[in-house]
Amino acid sequence: MSAFFVTGTGTGIGKTFITAGLLRALRTAGIPASAIKPVLSGYDSAPGSDPALLLEAMGKTVTEAAIAEIAPFRFAAPLSPDMAARREGRSIDVAAVLSFCREAAARPGTVLIEGVGGVMVPLDDRHTTLDLMQALALPVVLVAGSYLGSISHSLTAMAALAQAGITPAVLVVNDSGTGEVPLDETADTLARFLPGQAIVIVPRPSGDFAPLMAAIQR
Numbered sequence: 001m002s003a004f005f006v007t008g009t010g011t012g013i014g015k016t017f018i019t020a021g022l023l024r025a026l027r028t029a030g031i032p033a034s035a036i037k038p039v040l041s042g043y044d045s046a047p048g049s050d051p052a053l054l055l056e057a058m059g060k061t062v063t064e065a066a067i068a069e070i071a072p073f074r075f076a077a078p079l080s081p082d083m084a085a086r087r088e089g090r091s092i093d094v095a096a097v098l099s100f101c102r103e104a105a106a107r108p109g110t111v112l113i114e115g116v117g118g119v120m121v122p123l124d125d126r127h128t129t130l131d132l133m134q135a136l137a138l139p140v141v142l143v144a145g146s147y148l149g150s151i152s153h154s155l156t157a158m159a160a161l162a163q164a165g166i167t168p169a170v171l172v173v174n175d176s177g178t179g180e181v182p183l184d185e186t187a188d189t190l191a192r193f194l195p196g197q198a199i200v201i202v203p204r205p206s207g208d209f210a211p212l213m214a215a216i217q218r
């Protein structure tokens with residue numbers, strides 16, 4: 001049994017892409033792997049939602065029931081989860097999210113938990129994803145980008161994690177596809193500021209998830 005919390009320096013950074021890629025790589029290597037996306041805002045039942053992509057990567061049929069099973073806290077508005085829940089007259093029960101994650105993390109095989117948004121997105125009026133990660137105490141995969149500005153966003157996210165006592169198992173420098181900043185130079189710069197931190201690059205096109213798989217198995 002091993003479980004990882006996949007967070008990001010922000011929304012749209014590549015958490016689902018990385019989680020789905022890892023799922024496929026693990027399953028291809030014969031390692032049972034599953035994923036959940038406990039909290040999700042901006043949910044649309046059309047194909048291509050985060051839970052649908054994760055189910056596909058798990059080789060499972062995408063149905064509403066299957067989506068509800070891996071992503072129980074879904075909200076329609078494309079806003080931070082606390083705001084999106086409020087739009088529906090609801091609020092997120094963070095203790096219930098925590099229990100859901102703990103139960104999933106205890107399942108056999110490798111379990112990947114995709115976070116929502118960035119490291120400190122609010123879940124309710126008092127808790128952010130950082131509190132959830134701290135309470136779960138699972139190894140963290142931090143997904144960062146390679147766009148101009150990402151180095152500062154990455155170091156800021158790392159500082160917030162460090163303040164909560166969290167050192168990511170791996171920092172993923174995922175190709176943002178903007179072509180502005182070389183991926184390897186971004187990783188080299190981050191390495192200079194984060195001595196000892198495992199850093200893995202995921203370029204585009206990115207079929208090779210072996211280095212990332214090796215990093216989480218270390």
Ligand SMILES: Nc1ncnc2c1ncn2[C@@H]1O[C@H](COP(=O)(O)OP(=O)(O)OP(=O)(O)O)[C@@H](O)[C@H]1O
Pocket residue numbers: 008010011012013014015016017018050116117174175202203204205206
């Ligand atoms: N390395 C990559 N190569 C090709 N496409 C990528 C790569 N990384 C991300 N993408 C694409 O960029 C978009 C945003 O990525 P993704 O949906 O994984 O972000 P996210 O962090 O999961 O977003 P959210 O906060 O909504 O959960 C998607 O269309 C995804 O397929």
Ligand SMILES: [Mg+2]
Pocket residue numbers: 015016017050114
């Ligand atoms: Mg996602």
